[in-house]
Amino acid sequence: MFSAIHLIAEERIREAERRGEFADLPACGRLELDAYFALPEDLRMAYTMLRNSGHLPEEAVLAKDIETTRDLLRHCGDEAEKHRRMQKLNWLTLKLNALRNRPAYLDGSPYYDSLVDRVSVRDPGD
16 A cells, blocks of 8 residues: 555656656666675675565664655644654654664754754745
8 A cells, every 4th residue: 555645756756757857867777786785795685685575674664754754744734733743753763863873862953953944834924
């Protein structure tokens, strides 16, 4: 089952392809395998099997959820819903930071301030 965001993203990609917006990309027509071959040989097959079966590492799943939540937050007009999504974004970021052994604080950090500024709904008269 596809989410609404997935369906919208797929449609926008198809529209951009029809307009030829991907024709001049630097790696157009080439596979970038540097990251794949940088993996130890004994892990390549395991990672390929996991990716092909739809199983991603927890870090990749969290990063994907963070991006989805950011997108939803960017388009949210309801303050209560925005607050709930910001809490979810904070929780996901804390969890990802814990997996990466990074500090688990956000409030007051430049990242947090930048994110709040980026997703804030502005009055057109400002």
